[in-house]
Structures are given as C-alpha cells and as structure tokens.
Amino acid sequence: MSAAAAPVPRILVISPNWIGDAVMAQPLLRLLRAARPDTPIDVLAPPSVAPVWRQMAEVDEVLQTPFRHGALQLRERWRYARLLRARGYAAAYVLPNTLKYALIPWLAGIATRVGYKGESRYGLINRMHHDDVPPRPMVAFYAALAGAPGPLGAAPPRPALAATPAQIGAACAAAGVDAGRPLLVFAPGAEFGAAKRWPAAHFAALARRALLADPRCQVALLGSPKDHEVCAEVAAAAGGPAAVHNLAGRTSLAEAIALIAKADAVVANDSGLLHIASALNRPVVALYGPTDPDHAPPFSDRAAAISLRLDCAPCRQRECPLDHQDCMRRIDPAMVWQRLCALLA
Template sequence: MADPSGAVRNPGRILVVGPSWVGDMVMAQSLLMTLKQRHPGCRVGVVAPAWSQPILERMEEVDEVVPLDVGHGQVGWSVRHAAARGVRGRYDHAIVLPRSWKSALVPFMARIPHRVGFLGEQRLVLLNERRRLDKTVLNQTVKRFVSLGLSEEEAAEGNFAIPRPRLRVDPDNLVELRLRYELSSRPAIGMMPGAEYGPAKQWPLQYFHELAAALVTEGYEVRVLGGGKDVAAGEAICQDLPHAVNLCGKTRLADAVDLLADCQQVVTNDSGLMHVAAAVGSRVHAIYGSSSPDYTPPLTANAEIHYLGLTCSPCFERNCPLGHTNCLNTLMPERVLNAIHAAK
C-alpha cells in the first residue's frame, strides 16, 4: 500500500542496492538502521559488490547479502540476471542508492513492485519512484542514503535523524590476529595512509613516518592498515621503526574491523577505513585535503577533523590543480601529535 508520496507504508521486505565503495557502504548502515527502527520486523537484504560481504556481515540490520560479482563500471548482464532471479518474489520494496542506471537493473528485472532512487542516467523506466536530489538540503552522502528510506515529504525537510553506523567486532578473530602478526601489548595507534580517490587526499608519507616515530618513542605500537596498493606506503611509514607494523595487503576487510576496534586512536586520510574506524568506536583523527569534512565526515562524536580550509579547498580533484597540495603539505605532524596527546 502506498501513501500519497508514492512511498510504501510499512514495507515488510526491503532490498537495498548498496554503493561500490567501502566508506559509502559503512555510511549506508545509517539507512539500514533507519529502516529497522521505522519498520520493526522488516526483512532487509542488500545487493552489493562481493568484496563488501564481510562488512555487511558485521551489520546487525542485514538479514541477507546478495553478492554482485561485477567489476566497477561493468554491466555484467548475466550476473545481474542471476541476482534478480534469486530475489524475485521475495521483496516488496527496493531502494537504489547509487545513481547509475546499472544499479537499478536488479530490482527492475526482479519485478520488485516499488523501486525508489534519485533521478540519474535516464533510468525513468527502471525506477517507479524517482526523486530529485536537492544538494542544498541533502548536503551529505549519508543524508542522501537515509532520505531514500523516508517519505518524500520528510526527506525534503532535511532535519531527520542520522543513526551512527556501528559494526560488530569479533573478539575471537582479534585474538587470532594478534597472535598471527605478533602484535605487542603496547597501546595501539592505527594509521591509514591510503585514499582510493587520489593523491590530493593523501597526507605526505613523511608526515605519517614522523608521527609514527614520535608515537613509538612514547610507548605506542603503530599499525598501518590498507589494501594491496598501500603496501609501499606502509613500508615507508614503518621504515627503521620498532613497534611499527605494516599490515597493508595482509588482512581481510573483516580483519581491519577488529584491528581498528583494538586501536585507541587512528590517524587517517578521508577514506573507507576512516569510516570503518568511526564505526567501531576508535578515536578518529581525520585528515582532509581536497575533499570536505562537511560532505563525508566520520559519523562519530569521537573524532577530530584536521582541515586547513584554504581558499582553494575543497577542490574535489584527484591531483592538486595548483601543483602544490598545500592543503596537506602545510598540515604538520605536530598538530596531529598534540591532538593525540589531548585525547588521552
């Protein structure tokens, strides 16, 4: 049954088409939490890239994961057809978070009666409730996600609650990780030097190294986390430092959840792992360069933003268009170290 805005009242079975990035997937939990709060007893499934399944399994709100093993930017007709067949007749309502036409294919092919998402990429037929995105009201990624779980009237007001993501931690897995990588009993500080978008979001590795050296001297263990692309960065940060461990490329995404939960504080670029750290309760020191903390902030009260707000910031470019990256190069390690001390 639909209300005058077209939104389904009390949907019992909801399929969410999730985003394609780690940070966005964590932020999508705010929508899932909203659905469970507003519709007690509803069943929530998530269509998402296969890599994201370990993150989704740490969300209490997810009843089913529908992995979509399609490369970024690929159509993958056969894969999407198979996923649609698997969920056909099992969901009443679909929420499509990405704005691409490909992302709306599975709910359409599965013949889910009500399909809502933002206008974009000529998907007029694929969605039967198409909403215009007012970026002045929905000025954060997480607000856009949550708004699609609300009536259009409530979403338009923009003053609705945003639940903070909270990922489940596996203490048994953490014990295994501590043994496997011979982690010490020192209090741990996490560092995440990667940022998939590009160099204009990456604090200089030398600054990470200087900060790590100071922290090791003060009795901390530094854990550097990231993917395979961050291995060399991790080596540069840990070079010649005892009690600094490069875990980049060695751990699964689920392992990162547990290792970050074990860190007292973390220092991170604006990245997917920043949102993971926020969702497990670590004290987050978030460094912003070309991006904006107003748009994708860590969703936690336990965070400090390090952002210079230069006249050229935020530019949202992969590489500094002015060639100097002063938004990051003039943000010195001493500032972050002092903030770590103040948060003890």
C-alpha cells in the same frame, strides 16, 4: 490442513561501491529496521565491500554481486534478477546512482524501487528522490531514502559497526599484534586518489613521536595491497618493521575492521578506513585536504577533523590540479600529534 504461511516479504539494499559510502549508508538500514522490525533486510554488495555490511546488526544476509566492475553485462543482470525474484523482495533501495544497478530490481519485478534520479532512471526507480543543492552530508543523503521524497526530518542516527572479542583476538594473532599493548592504527592510503594522502614522511614523523612517548605502543599501518608501497615508506622512515607493523595488503577487510576496533586511536586520510573507525566509535584524527570535512565527517565520540580550508579546497580532484598538494602537505605532524594526545587524554 491449513494453507502454508506466505513468506515474509524482504527488503533489498543495493550497496554503493565504496567502503566509506557503505558505512555512511548504515543509518538508512537502522531507520528501515525501526519502521519494519520484522522485515528481513538483505544487502547486495561487491565482494570488496561485503565485509563491512556483515558487521552491521541490521543486515540479515549479504549477497555478493557477480558482475565485473564497469561492465553493463545485461544478460548476467537478467539472470541474477531471476534469482532475486525467487527471494520475494517487496522493496529495493538502490544506493548507487548508475543505470545498471537500477536495472536489477526492475528486472526482478520488485514492486517498490527507491533511489535518487541518478542517470535519468525514470521508470526503473519508481519512488524517486532528488539531490539537494548544495548536496547533503552523505549520512543524511542515504538516510533520506527511508522516507518519502523531500527533506529529511529529524537528524539521522550516526553510523555504527561492531566487532566481537573473538574477531579482535583472531585478527591480532594473525597480524602479530600484541593485544595487551597500546595500539595506534594509521591509514596512509586513499583509494580515490593521491591528492587525499597526507605525506608518508608526515605519518612517519607522527609514528616516531608516538613510539618515543610510549615505548610500549604499537603502530599498525592498514590499507589495501595498493597501499603497501606507501606504507612501507612510512614504516622505513619511522624506524623499520620492529617499530611499525606494515599490514597493508596483509589483512582481509574483516581483519582490518577487527584491528581498528582494538585500536586506542586511529589517524587516517578521508578514506573507507576512516569511516570504519568512526563507526566503531574509536578516537579518530581525520585528515582532509581536497575533500570537505562537513560532507563526510567522523562521528566518533572523540574525533578531530583537521582541514586547512585553503582557498583552493575542496577541489574534490584525484590529483592536485595545482601540483603542490598544499592542503595535505602543510598539515604539520606536530599539529596532528597535539590533536591525537588530546583524544588519548
């Protein structure tokens, strides 16, 4: 009797905690799959980010982290590492820069542990990369981990997600969106902080222009439960629920991805939903204030990145340190409408 075949070694990718970062890490997986097409790739991700990875063709299985946010939970990490050890991983790519995430593959005995130095993770990371100064754009930052430490050679592929017609149809039905009519998606929220948010009154003015230009148009506001209040403000100022669907907090992330895949165009702050729209290759108007559009730009075939590039920007602060938020407030709705019309044309 012949000996049983040895299990195929697997690759583990430990996800960032932010939705946008997970999207921008997808080209890393494309490079890993191209280099080792027969090697399964699993992703360990927080529950809030896991649905993004499930829309990536390169991912074989998504494992959800059982850990509380911010807690070390050393005993729990050791127990979870024992489960990972049994799955037979040959390499782990640790995308968060924290010490606690680097502990997991080390405790699991995974031989090759790839990542950035982060919190002085010497020993825990044994194929260590170092941040560039100035920092690389996020896609290139993650994609560089696919090779040896040092500069990235060729430009990386752009992020790419996909949603099936069945997913899109089910999401439209659940949200009350007419799949046969034009759909604009607005994302007025931003998880990082209020400084990144274009004013609700500006989103409302843009919605009114869109509905006046095409009465068949639908406007859907997407976001987390934390964004429901600001989205309600937008909907009320735009003409009420008959004109605008406030879906913030009413969809799962998977449903939001499917609705964005249906959208004729998306207008969003620099947020996770912006990067999802870009990876789905939807026409995107991206609004940047305290963040740098060159660091995490949209990658759609049709995209407009709007930044006033004021002297005080990018400050990268959660709240405006000068208490005026001019970098977002002074982006005029008429300017955004002009860019949106150009994309739709």
